[in-house]
Amino acid sequence: MINFSKETRQKSIEQMQAETLDLLIIGGGITGAGVAIQAAASGIKTGLLEMQDFAEGTSSRSTKLVHGGIRYLKTFDVEVVSDTVKERAIVQQIAPHIPKPEPMLLPIYDDEGPTTFDMFSVKIAMDLYDQLAGVKGTPYENYTLTAKEVLEREPYIKKEGLQGAGVYLDFRNNDARLVIENIKKAAEDGAYIASKVKVVGFLYENGKIVGVKARDLLTGQTFEVHAKVVMNTSGPWVDKIRNLNFTRAVRPHMRPTKGVHLVVDAKKLPVPQPTYFDTQKHDGRMVFAIPRENKTYFGTTDTDYQGDYANPKVTQEDVDYLLEVINKRYPDANLTLNDIESSWAGLRPLLLGNSGSDYNGGDNGSLSDSSFDKVLNIISAYKQNQASRVDVEEVLNHLENSRGEKELSPSQISRGSALEREEDNLVTLAGGKITDYRKMAEGALELIKNILADEFNQTYEAINSKEYAVSGGEFDPSKVKETVEKNAIVGVAVGLSETEATYIADFYGMNALPIFEMAKEMTAYPNLSLAESAMLRYAMVAEMTLTPSDYLMRRTNHILFQRDSLDAIKHPVVEAMATYYGWSEDDKAEQLVALNKLINASDLKDLKAGTN
Numbered sequence: 144m145i146n147f148s149k150e151t152r153q154k155s156i157e158q159m160q161a162e163t164l165d166l167l168i169i170g171g172g173i174t175g176a177g178v179a180i181q182a183a184a185s186g187i188k189t190g191l192l193e194m195q196d197f198a199e200g201t202s203s204r205s206t207k208l209v210h211g212g213i214r215y216l217k218t219f220d221v222e223v224v225s226d227t228v229k230e231r232a233i234v235q236q237i238a239p240h241i242p243k244p245e246p247m248l249l250p251i252y253d254d255e256g257p258t259t260f261d262m263f264s265v266k267i268a269m270d271l272y273d274q275l276a277g278v279k280g281t282p283y284e285n286y287t288l289t290a291k292e293v294l295e296r297e298p299y300i301k302k303e304g305l306q307g308a309g310v311y312l313d314f315r316n317n318d319a320r321l322v323i324e325n326i327k328k329a330a331e332d333g334a335y336i337a338s339k340v341k342v343v344g345f346l347y348e349n350g351k352i353v354g355v356k357a358r359d360l361l362t363g364q365t366f367e368v369h370a371k372v373v374m375n376t377s378g379p380w381v382d383k384i385r386n387l388n389f390t391r392a393v394r395p396h397m398r399p400t401k402g403v404h405l406v407v408d409a410k411k412l413p414v415p416q417p418t419y420f421d422t423q424k425h426d427g428r429m430v431f432a433i434p435r436e437n438k439t440y441f442g443t444t445d446t447d448y449q450g451d452y453a454n455p456k457v458t459q460e461d462v463d464y465l466l467e468v469i470n471k472r473y474p475d476a477n478l479t480l481n482d483i484e485s486s487w488a489g490l491r492p493l494l495l496g497n498s499g500s501d502y503n504g505g506d507n508g509s510l511s512d513s514s515f516d517k518v519l520n521i522i523s524a525y526k527q528n529q530a531s532r533v534d535v536e537e538v539l540n541h542l543e544n545s546r547g548e549k550e551l552s553p554s555q556i557s558r559g560s561a562l563e564r565e566e567d568n569l570v571t572l573a574g575g576k577i578t579d580y581r582k583m584a585e586g587a588l589e590l591i592k593n594i595l596a597d598e599f600n601q602t603y604e605a606i607n608s609k610e611y612a613v614s615g616g617e618f619d620p621s622k623v624k625e626t627v628e629k630n631a632i633v634g635v636a637v638g639l640s641e642t643e644a645t646y647i648a649d650f651y652g653m654n655a656l657p658i659f660e661m662a663k664e665m666t667a668y669p670n671l672s673l674a675e676s677a678m679l680r681y682a683m684v685a686e687m688t689l690t691p692s693d694y695l696m697r698r699t700n701h702i703l704f705q706r707d708s709l710d711a712i713k714h715p716v717v718e719a720m721a722t723y724y725g726w727s728e729d730d731k732a733e734q735l736v737a738l739n740k741l742i743n744a745s746d747l748k749d750l751k752a753g754t755n
């Protein structure tokens with residue numbers, strides 16, 4: 144079992160200061176994790192710094208699907224679909240304990256005005272989708288259902304106007320787990336990795352970036368990391384990182400949009416299989432309703448976002464939008480704000496459609512006079528200390544959108560990715576989806592290898608990332624059920640119930656075995672089951688889990704999908720971590736405040752109290 148802990152975090156910080164790395168990655172979401180695993184496995188001396196917990200940005204706030212994005216066919220984003228629909232199976236191969244095949248049901252109506260699909264076009268789309276994915280002729284090939292067959296499966300779905308449905312393959316995913324298993328494997332292969340370290344500036348030699356300045360957010364210590372290649376994989380924060388270079392005005396690349404999901408008990412919204420449907424608001428949006436654990440979650444919204452990237456909030460408007468959509472689609476549900484048990488909001492790192500040119504008209508490179516004056520005024524105010532850096536950023540970020548951008552609604556923006564090396568040598572990999580993270584990283588690795596070969600005379604052989612398993616994924620991807628059953632036997636043998644042992648074997652893949660080993664050796668923490676205690680111990684020893692929020696929100700499903708049992712385990716988890724890490728009473732109180740803030744936000748406590 145790997146040791147990937149608070150101790151190794153400290154050692155990695157020390158090592159990153161002592162050596163010049165080949166590659167330093169800024170950002171530990173799925174994009175950074177995907178580059179780290181491939182670089183480290185290829186022998187490249189790699190470091191990764193994440194300012195929050197791994198996946199605490201967008202990569203734990205997705206719809207939790209590994210999917211091809213069938214609706215993107217409607218906006219002719221065929222290239223994205225072609226990549227993502229093929230990548231689904233590859234991600235399942237390299238992380239067989241994480242994405243699980245779960246066919247999507249797409250109901251078709253004829254009484255809702257212009258819809259994304261009708262019975263004819265949904266079949267065309269599904270056939271193309273299957274063709275691109277190579278699932279034609281397999282048990283997962285798409286098919287259509289009559290209205291009657293749909294209602295037999297989903298008796299609570301709207302009946303009026305129902306024509307039938309398409310059913311096609313997509314995969315359920317655990318986004319945060321996919322990130323941490325890539326990160327752990329990269330660490331196992333020698334990468335120096337630390338969470339809660341923020342990159343605050345760049346180091347330069349002859350105008351070229353040769354490293355970063357970083358701050359350890361646990362100690363406040365600032366230090367330098369030298370690297371031959373610095374890679375920006377900070378998702379929605381990409382432009383903020385690019386802006387750390389004060390010597391140049393940076394043309395924004397990103398147009399982050401917020402997406403919200405709400406969770407209710409499955410008894411209040413029984414949805415037997417993932418279901419994907421139009422909002423009936425003619426806004427080009429489609430919404431998912433997905434069963435997970437004993438809950439049903441649904442989403443998402445898609446709205447342009449300005450604000451705190453680290454804490455996008457679920458607003459009353461988001462709740463009203465999604466409740467209206469879900470209550471129309473499931474007329475007997477009558478869900479209200481008080482039925483919502485948990486929720487999350489995330490920012491899509493969407494690329495500005497015309498980011499290759501300025502904001503004001505696509506490819507002509509000229510700003511409007513008013514925009515140009517705004518920039519001049521704010522810059523001169525900044526130089527006279529009459530405006531802050533954030534004021535400058537606000538003006539730049541609010542620069543008039545290009546005509547093309549104005550016409551594109553958030554849902555029409557491509558979900559594609561971009562890889563770019565700028566004149567100061569900063570390499571940025573942004574946009575994309577979780578589903579095509581491996582392919583995105585493969586492209587980035589090619590560029591990294593070329594830079595190291597051409598400019599540093601260092602050659603590396605890339606591993607075949609299509610066959611390189613993430614941590615916990617080292618087993619036959621065609622034998623998931625058999626592997627879970629086999630490993631669960633070990634769990635029962637050490638005293639766990641069959642349900643507990645099977646849940647752990649299913650959730651952690653081959654990493655269930657070290658967890659069962661821990662269960663065998665340890666005594667349960669006070670007021671925690673032996674199973675929960677072993678998972679928590681493993682999280683701290685092997686998953687760099689530093690806070691109760693890290694554990695309850697990202698390493699497990701407690702806050703989002705197991706809300707019923709959360710209150711009973713919250714304090715015992717804090718106590719167990721306090722003992723393990725030697726926290727003072729003050730430390731413990733601070734951790735509890737942060738955890739309660741996170742839970743209250745997920746519970747929509749303020750909205751429910753009408754105080755938001």
Ligand SMILES: Cc1cc2nc3c(=O)[nH]c(=O)nc-3n(C[C@H](O)[C@H](O)[C@H](O)COP(=O)(O)OP(=O)(O)OC[C@H]3O[C@@H](n4cnc5c(N)ncnc54)[C@H](O)[C@@H]3O)c2cc1C
Pocket residue numbers: 169170171172173174175192193194195196197198199200201202203204205206207208209210340341342343376377378379380384400401402403443489490491492573574575576577578579
């Ligand atoms: C609502 C919603 C639903 C989605 N659903 C799906 C889906 O079902 N399937 C799918 O494939 N995709 C989905 N996506 C898209 C997918 O979630 C994103 O494309 C992906 O998570 C982006 O990952 P990333 O690593 O680029 O960014 P992030 O996950 O945001 O990672 C960037 C990291 O950089 C860190 N960082 C920022 N600044 C600094 C700094 N100065 N120093 C150090 N670290 C820093 C941040 O803390 C963050 O953790 C969805 C997105 C949204 C918002």
Ligand SMILES: O=P(O)(O)OC[C@H](O)CO
Pocket residue numbers: 206208212402431442443445491554558
């Ligand atoms: O970016 P969208 O509009 O596909 O929304 C995200 C989905 O909910 C899942 O990828």
